[in-house]
Amino acid sequence: HSFLHVPSLPLTVTALTFSTCAGLTAALLVLLGTERAIVGITAFFLLSSLGIAAVRPFAGKLVDHRGLNALIPATFASEAACMGLIAFAGSLPLILLAGVFRIFGQGVAQSSLQGQVMKDAGPEQRGVASSTFFMGIDIGQGLGAIAGGALIDAVGFEGAFLFGPVALIA
Numbered sequence: 001h002s003f004l005h006v007p008s009l010p011l012t013v014t015a016l017t018f019s020t021c022a023g024l025t026a027a028l029l030v031l032l033g034t035e036r037a038i039v040g041i042t043a044f045f046l047l048s049s050l051g052i053a054a055v056r057p058f059a060g061k062l063v064d065h066r067g068l069n070a071l072i073p074a075t076f077a078s079e080a081a082c083m084g085l086i087a088f089a090g091s092l093p094l095i096l097l098a099g100v101f102r103i104f105g106q107g108v109a110q111s112s113l114q115g116q117v118m119k120d121a122g123p124e125q126r127g128v129a130s131s132t133f134f135m136g137i138d139i140g141q142g143l144g145a146i147a148g149g150a151l152i153d154a155v156g157f158e159g160a161f162l163f164g165p166v167a168l169i170a
Contacts, residue, residue: 005129008117012136014072015113018106019137021079021164023144025086025102032086032157033095040092044099051103059111068116071108076168079105083164087157110137 025044033041062071082101089095114133121129144164151160 003128003131005117005121005125005132007120008129008132011113011117011120012133015110015133016136016140016143017167017170018075018079018109019140020144020147020167021083022106023141023146024083024148024161024164025144026141027145028148028152028157028160029086029095031152032161035157036090038090038092038095041095043092044095044102047096047099048102048106051100052107055103055107056111059108060115062108063112063115068112071112075105075109075112077105078102079109080165080168081105083161087159087161 029041029044032038059071078101082098082105085094085098085101089098114130117129117133118126144167147163148160151163
């Protein structure tokens, strides 16, 4: 038996790109707030965390009714909007608006992708499929933080945060 569920890799890589955006944000948002003197920037994390927790139960129902392919493009667009807003935001309201986009992008995408991985795997492979999927989440978190740190020096905060949409497109 394998430790990697190969059929899950396409959805795992898709989830990895969303986690890359989350890793960028977790590593750099407070630094951006300091750089741009945005007081209360950590409210982004509270808003997006509570919002994601609230939308996850509905994400599965949306996928069940509309299908994964109907939702994923909108989640990509929403996450890209989040990262673009953060890249250029100079005020807390714009950062919070980015958080609203994160709720739909991250919250719906990750739940939907995970559900599809479990559905596709079948009962006898769900454990390894789940592990494969979460490896993508973990690698994306680390990749986002590492890439963001390296990119700040080369291209500033704007370029570092715009790496997120580039990862989503790739």
